[in-house]
Amino acid sequence: MTTKDLHQELLKLVAPAEVINNFDLKEITEKKDSIIILFEEKPERIPEELDGKEVIMDGFVNTISLQTFPLKDKTVYFAIRRRRWKEKGTSEKSYSNTYDLHDKGMKTTKEFGAFLKEELGLQPAEYNKLWRSLTN
Numbered sequence: 001m002t003t004k005d006l007h008q009e010l011l012k013l014v015a016p017a018e019v020i021n022n023f024d025l026k027e028i029t030e031k032k033d034s035i036i037i038l039f040e041e042k043p044e045r046i047p048e049e050l051d052g053k054e055v056i057m058d059g060f061v062n063t064i065s066l067q068t069f070p071l072k073d074k075t076v077y078f079a080i081r082r083r084r085w086k087e088k089g090t091s092e093k094s095y096s097n098t099y100d101l102h103d104k105g106m107k108t109t110k111e112f113g114a115f116l117k118e119e120l121g122l123q124p125a126e127y128n129k130l131w132r133s134l135t136n
Helices: 003-014 017-022 110-120 124-135
Strands: 023-030 034-041 055-060 064-071 074-081 083-087
Touching (some): 003 064, 017 023, 064 124
Parallel strands (some): 034 074
């Protein structure tokens, strides 16, 4: 098994399938109290509205930050960057893909949000406060 294959297997243990299938891992930043894992949308994920047209990338939409399960006693966030696309040679509006990565009103991965609600009855901020009190 190659190093790349090992990285991919490890990533499957940490990130939801929708993230792994549509985004590439770009960077991991470890801070004192948190770990930020940056994902960038794969360049071949061109929106359906532009299917069959010659397109160019038009930057990125705002990065979303989703909290997920902790690692190494640190809060973990997935920073997710989606691409913007437009038809080449036009000044028309840009298009981007949408993904079902989190429940409305929750800034967590779907899996982590469900865990907090169902198992602990907590919102992310409440959980973070509890987690800090247990790990400090």
